[in-house]
Amino acid sequence: MRIPERKPMRKTTADAAPGGAFFICTMGCKVNRYEAQALREKWTAQGMKEAARPEDAGTVLVNSCAVTAAAVADLRALVRRFRRAAPEAEIIVTGCAAGPAGLADLPGASRLVPQRDKTGLLDLFSGDGEAGARGFFVSSCDRSRAVLKIQDGCSHACAFCIVPSVRGAARSRPPEASTEEVLRLLRAGFREIVISGVNLRAYRETGGRDFWDFLERLEDTLAPEWAGRARLRLSSLEPGQFDDRALAFLGRSRMLAPHLHLALQSGAPAVLARMRRGHYDPEALPEFFTRLGALWPRFALGADLLTGFPGETDEEFESGLDLLRRLPLTYAHVFPYSRRPGTPAADMAGQVGAGVKKARAARLRAFARERKEAFLRSLLDVPVLRAVFEEGSGNPRAGMCEYYAECLIGDEDAARVRPRALSPVRPRALRGDRLLTEPA
Template sequence: MQAWKFYFITFGCKVNQYETQSLREAWQARGGVECDDPAQADVVCVNSCAITARGERDARNAVFRLRRAAPAARLILTGCAARLFEDFRRHGHEDCVQPDLVLPQGDKRLLLAGPWTEEAQAPAGEAQAPSYPPFAISGFRRARPVLKVQDGCQHRCTYCIVPLTRGRCLSRPPEDVIAEARRLLLAGHAEIMISGINLRQYGRDNADFGDFWSLLRRLDAALAPEFAGRGRFRISSLEPSQLDDEGVETLMACRMLCPQLHISLQHASQPVLRRMGRGHYTAEMLQRAVERLHAHWPVMGLGADIIAGFPGEREEDVACLLDFVRETPFSYAHVFPYSRRPGTAADRFDGHLPQQV
């Protein structure tokens, strides 16, 4: 097979980075050679994100920019923003640049067979039940590889478009997780990021898999005898509700775990959390867990995602959040302004705040 060149641009979360790596390895196995200049590529692929309006806009602008840079290349748009591209075109932008192939997130797996039209087609026949997408990797371009263990989310936070773009929760079989972690450790990676769209929902689609904490215990038991002390795991994101007795005890028992937590907190005010559809936890759950972990991890990293300006947020809600941040030993925070996403429940809420607020 004659060599052909491809170029990737990836937006969004660590799961997207992981899936790009999986496609990269699959295309290289089919004779593809990655290049750093889209103008030299035969295939250009945009792996997009739609979690915020800015993320969607960045991916859409990349499509236009890359068509100009590589007019003869096969241009593919996939990922979470792909299903929104047609809506953008219909709303007064009929003359916008069209990719040669648009594959929504649910069909991204088809690209594992290659980037060409005859290969990237959904199988004919009756629709089949969703299954965990068969992405897998053997290496990573960065020092800390991502290990994807879960996809999708069924919680439907009122601000979040992810359930519309990635669909229902799908969990990766534990034996596949362990095998890939071993591959990455043997390849020389010293730290692996365990990631998913919503780790709290791991195993909900298959009771035989257990929950996320049982997965972490199995992973540690299988690999710690060989790799403890020369390799470790980092968890991408947890919710405060996961930091119950089982969660804290699992964190303290694992021998290969990095002493760091990133928490999908979003807010500390309970009225705001309830409007977000996240009333199943409180900020105090995080504080109690950190107090318990301090004896085991006297020095640890602690980060959080926080959304500012959610519809209906009051000054007293902001004061509650600021007090919580001052009282909690955060190492850092990822703070985002609320982004209005069409199709979400919050899009229809009253009390949207001016952007300057």
């Protein structure tokens, strides 16, 4: 079935859609999840209900990812499954895999809404027309933690990445609007706010002020009233952002959660150069984090790792792993490289065989698992953690502490923690890769 890419949005009302219900499935990165959450909130405010299963919804939204060819294959399978489950539903596919750089048609989908037109979906069940102008610089919240997106798009063009062609050039939200939004979220009771963007290294204000400038002013605005009562968490940062200014800020901040996440991809400079990510020197990172360790006695450090990139030799893989061992990583997300048509890396010579990629990814995951377990064990020595628990997340209830470790609390104790609040909890034991806790 051929589906036009830019069919005008159909205005629907809750009454017109069967059951007045929608179902959202989100693939891929945090930004996609945040945007899905913004859609969820907007549609609920427009009188729609969220269905737990696609078969109970009149509108099914698939928020797709195009980072790898495997993600696109997953998307095709998902849409086929949703079409079988909900033959009458309008199935809308948006996100990075929906044209123009991604798929032009997709069997089973009613229509494709390109990433750049996604903001129009905010307005799907109402006629107020504001959403497109406001775009996705909205804060989105699960019911406990809020996310403030201050930057979108990317102009960098890493060799494996489709993001610049689907999300457009880098752009930043005006700092006054971001600060105002943080204050609004605090007034609404949120006590953890995640500061996010597609590429925070590209964040710029008029006058050329960068991400650290923004954070410094935000800190000065918030800390007098909120230090110790609420926290900010930084989402993924580029390794090149960790310079002396960053260190000075991290050392003095009273608002930041002690948790950083690196979009590292590889620890081998030659691999990074082929990825077109030669703008940072991974060798500078161990020293930076040693210096940070003198300021932050305990912190979580994560990394995104891509292995099996074209041309990655055994020596490069080993030297990259050696660099990782010299970093105080406490967890990592590991991705074996998969060819993404339309990116320069897809046509590069020296594609690495599937077996080798799998073996390298397995070694990285084993390393990451070991680090995570050791870190979680070390948290058992912390007398009190402060976790934000999700509402209604089942029994035991799950939450996230300042060190980005998942905390569980039993149903019998759940009444003693307040939603959105920073709840003091005592870690008791490990349960898988989470901490079993009780109210402190």
